[in-house]
Amino acid sequence: MKTILIPVLALLMSLWGGNTADSPAPVAITNCLSSPAIADAMPFSPEMIAPQAVMVRRNVNSLSAADIASIKTGIAAMKALPVTNKTSWQYQAAIHGTLLTNNLPSWNSCTHGSQFFLAWHRMYLYFFERILRAKSGNPNLTLPYWNYQTNPVLHAAYRANTPGNVLFDTRAASINAGGSLPNAPMVSIATALTAAVNINYFSFNSALEGPHGALHGAIGGNMSSINRAALDPVFWLHHTNIDRLWEQWLRQCGGRSNPTAAANSPWMNKSYTFFNETGAAVVMTASQVLNTAVSLNYRYDFPVQLPCNILANWQQWKFTKIQLVKIPPLGTLAELTRVPFERTNKAQFEQVKRTNKLERFQFANDGKSDRLIIELEGIQVDKQPEGVVEVYMNLPRTEQPNPQSRSFVGVLDLFTAMPSKAHRHAPKAVDVDATEAVRKLGLTVDDLQRAELTFFTRGNTLNGRPVKADGTVRVNGINFVINRVIQ
Amino acid sequence: MLLWLLLMSTTWFGSSPLLPSGGNGKAVSDSVRLAAQTRPWLLSRQRPGVQLALTTPQTRTYRPHYQYALCFDSVRLSRNPEGVYEVYLTQQTTLVSHLKPESPAFVGVLDTYQLTASTKPQSLCLDATEAVHHWRGASLNRCFVSLVFRGNILPTGKAAQEAGQLSGGRIRLSSVE
Numbered sequence: 001m002k003t004i005l006i007p008v009l010a011l012l013m014s015l016w017g018g019n020t021a022d023s024p025a026p027v028a029i030t031n032c033l034s035s036p037a038i039a040d041a042m043p044f045s046p047e048m049i050a051p052q053a054v055m056v057r058r059n060v061n062s063l064s065a066a067d068i069a070s071i072k073t074g075i076a077a078m079k080a081l082p083v084t085n086k087t088s089w090q091y092q093a094a095i096h097g098t099l100l101t102n103n104l105p106s107w108n109s110c111t112h113g114s115q116f117f118l119a120w121h122r123m124y125l126y127f128f129e130r131i132l133r134a135k136s137g138n139p140n141l142t143l144p145y146w147n148y149q150t151n152p153v154l155h156a157a158y159r160a161n162t163p164g165n166v167l168f169d170t171r172a173a174s175i176n177a178g179g180s181l182p183n184a185p186m187v188s189i190a191t192a193l194t195a196a197v198n199i200n201y202f203s204f205n206s207a208l209e210g211p212h213g214a215l216h217g218a219i220g221g222n223m224s225s226i227n228r229a230a231l232d233p234v235f236w237l238h239h240t241n242i243d244r245l246w247e248q249w250l251r252q253c254g255g256r257s258n259p260t261a262a263a264n265s266p267w268m269n270k271s272y273t274f275f276n277e278t279g280a281a282v283v284m285t286a287s288q289v290l291n292t293a294v295s296l297n298y299r300y301d302f303p304v305q306l307p308c309n310i311l312a313n314w315q316q317w318k319f320t321k322i323q324l325v326k327i328p329p330l331g332t333l334a335e336l337t338r339v340p341f342e343r344t345n346k347a348q349f350e351q352v353k354r355t356n357k358l359e360r361f362q363f364a365n366d367g368k369s370d371r372l373i374i375e376l377e378g379i380q381v382d383k384q385p386e387g388v389v390e391v392y393m394n395l396p397r398t399e400q401p402n403p404q405s406r407s408f409v410g411v412l413d414l415f416t417a418m419p420s421k422a423h424r425h426a427p428k429a430v431d432v433d434a435t436e437a438v439r440k441l442g443l444t445v446d447d448l449q450r451a452e453l454t455f456f457t458r459g460n461t462l463n464g465r466p467v468k469a470d471g472t473v474r475v476n477g478i479n480f481v482i483n484r485v486i487q
Numbered sequence: 488m489l490l491w492l493l494l495m496s497t498t499w500f501g502s503s504p505l506l507p508s509g510g511n512g513k514a515v516s517d518s519v520r521l522a523a524q525t526r527p528w529l530l531s532r533q534r535p536g537v538q539l540a541l542t543t544p545q546t547r548t549y550r551p552h553y554q555y556a557l558c559f560d561s562v563r564l565s566r567n568p569e570g571v572y573e574v575y576l577t578q579q580t581t582l583v584s585h586l587k588p589e590s591p592a593f594v595g596v597l598d599t600y601q602l603t604a605s606t607k608p609q610s611l612c613l614d615a616t617e618a619v620h621h622w623r624g625a626s627l628n629r630c631f632v633s634l635v636f637r638g639n640i641l642p643t644g645k646a647a648q649e650a651g652q653l654s655g656g657r658i659r660l661s662s663v664e
Contacts, residue, residue: 112601172569174639174647182637184573184588188595213600214571218639224567225603
C-alpha cells in the first residue's frame with residue numbers, strides 16, 4: 001500500500017465504531033455535501049436487467065470508429081438535456097460532485113478516502129453506462145477503459161479539439177497534445193496490485209485511491225477537481241480502468257478476495273442511490289457490486305482464467321479429506337446408468353458425519369470452501385467411447401440428461417484413465433468435482449446418503465445426429481469425499 | 488487495516504498513545520512517532536523538488552514487523568501541477584534529480600485530487616512501510632523526505648514544467664506494530 005488519504009471526518013468516524021485488522025473502518029463521511037433523500041427509490045435487483053449475454057468492457061484503444069461514434073452519440077444526447085433531468089450529462093456529473101448550489105437528489109455523493117471508494121464508483125459507472133447505452137441507441141455499448149499502464153497517451157478521439165467533438169475537454173496541455181502521463185502512479189498501481197500488505201481488500205482499496213487521485217491531477221482541467229471531474233469524458237475512461245484494476249487484483253488470487261458478509265455486514269449493507277436510464281431512482285448496496293458478471297451483467301476483456309479456488313487453493317490451503325460414502329463396484333457403465341446411494345450403510349454414514357462434525361457444507365466465495373469430490377475408483381476403459389461420459393447428481397426421472405441441467409456435475413476424464421506407456425498402473429481413480437452441483441441443488445450433507453448419480457454416455461454428433469458412443473468403461477467403486485479447509 | 492487506523496489517529500492526535508481505549512474506538516497504543524520536521528515547505532515551478540530532514544531526539548530502532556506511515560500536515564494545493572508529486576524516503580541526503588519511482592526509496596504519489604474537496608489545508612498520509620523496510624535495521628533517528636514534481640511527458644519527449652504550487656507544514660514518520 002502506497003498512498004492513503006486521511007480526511008479528518010473519516011478519523012472521527014473511526015472513533016465512532018470498532019475496528020479490527022480484518023474488517024474495515026466504519027463508514028467514512030466524505031467531504032461532499034449531503035443531498036436530499038429520495039423517497040421513491042426502488043431497491044436494485046439483478047433481475048431488473050434484461051437477460052442477455054454478459055457484456056464486455058474493452059480497452060478504448062481496441063474500439064472501432066463505430067464504437068467511438070456510439071459513445072459520442074450517447075454523450076451528445078445526454079448533454080442536450082437540461083441539468084434537472086436525471087439522465088443528463090450535468091446531472092450525472094453532479095452526482096460525483098458539483099459547484100452548483102441547487103443540491104438535487106444524490107448530488108455530491110462521491111466517496112473518497114473511505115472503504116467505499118471502489119464500490120461507490122462501480123455503482124456510479126454501472127448506472128451511467130446504462131444511461132449512455134440507452135441514449136446512444138446502441139444496445140451493445142459498454143464503457144471503455146484507458147489502460148495508462150500500457151499506453152499513457154490519451155486516445156486521439158478524446159484529444160481532437162474539433163467543433164462538436166463531445167469527447168474533448170480542456171485538460172493539461174501536455175495531455176491534449178498527445179503527451180504521456182508520468183510513470184510514478186503506474187509504479188504505485190503495481191504496488192497496490194501486488195504488495196503483500198494489499199492482500200486485504202480494504203488495504204487495496206486505499207492503496208489504489210492514491211495513484212488514482214494523482215492521475216486525476218496529472219490529466220488536469222476538470223479532471224483535477226472532485227467537483228468537476230465527471231464533466232470530462234475522460235473521467236469515465238479513467239474510472240472504468242480503476243474498476244478493471246479491482247478485477248485484476250482479484251484475479252491474482254493469493255488470498256485476495258472481496259469482503260464477505262460474515263465479517264463485513266455494515267460494509268455489505270451500505271447503500272447508495274443512483275438513477276437508471278429512465279431516470280428512476282435505484283438503491284444499490286455494496287454487496288451487489290462484488291460479482292459484476294452475475295449482478296451487473298458485465299466483465300472486462302481479460303483472458304479466461306480458472307477461479308482462484310481451483311488455481312490456488314489446492315496448493316495454499318490444507319484440506320482434510322473426509323470419506324463419506326463408498327459404493328461397491330458398478331461394473332460396466334450402460335449408456336444410462338443410475339446409481340442410487342440408499343444402499344449405503346446408514347450407520348457408517350452417520351458415524352463419519354458425527355466424527356467429523358459434518359453438520360453442513362461450508363461454502364464460501366473466497367475459495368476456502370468445502371468441496372464435494374466424487375472419486376471413481378479403478379476406472380478401466382476397455383474401449384474409449386466415441387463421445388463423453390456425463391455425470392449428474394439427483395437428475396429428476398422426468399428430465400433427459402442435459403449439461404444445462406443444474407444436476408450436471410461434469411464429464412469423466414477418461415484420458416487420465418486410459419492405459420498408456422506412461423501410466424501403466426491402470427485402473428485409475430478419476431475425480432469429479434460436484435461442488436457446484438451440490439450448491440445449485442441446495443443439498444445438505446444429510447442429503448448425500450439419499451443422493452443418486454447418473455452416468456450418461458453421449459456420442460459425438462455427426463451431421464446433426466449423435467453417433468453411438470460404443471465404449472466400454474468399468475467403474476470399480478465410488479466414494480463421496482468432502483475436502484474441507486483446515487482452519 | 489491497522490495501519491489505516493494508525494494513519495487516521497496520527498492525523499488527529501499526533502502523539503502516542505494515539506487513540507483512547509474504551510467506547511467503540513479500538514485503542515492503538517503501540518503506535519509511535521519516530522521522526523518529524525515542522526518547517527513549512529513549498530513546491531513550485533521555481534522549486535520543483537525539496538528535501539527535508541526528519542529527526543527525533545530519542546533513539547528509535549527499526550522493527551521488521553512494524554508498519555510505517557509518512558504524513559504531511561497542512562497541505563494546500565494553490566495551483567494544479569501538470570504532472571504528479573512523488574515522495575521518497577531516504578537515510579542519506581540524495582540528489583533529488585537522482586530519485587526515480589522505480590527505486591526502493593519511492594513511497595508513492597501525493598493524492599492532490601483529494602485536496603480539491605476542500606479549500607482548507609488537509610493532511611495526506613502514505614504507507615512508507617516498504618521504503619523503511621529497505622533500510623534493514625538502521626537507526627531511524629534521522630531520515631530525509633524528498634518531494635519531487637514530475638511533469639507529464641510531452642510528445643517531444645521533454646517533461647512539462649508546470650509544477651503547480653503545493654505547500655505544507657509538519658511531516659511525520661510513525662510506526663505501528
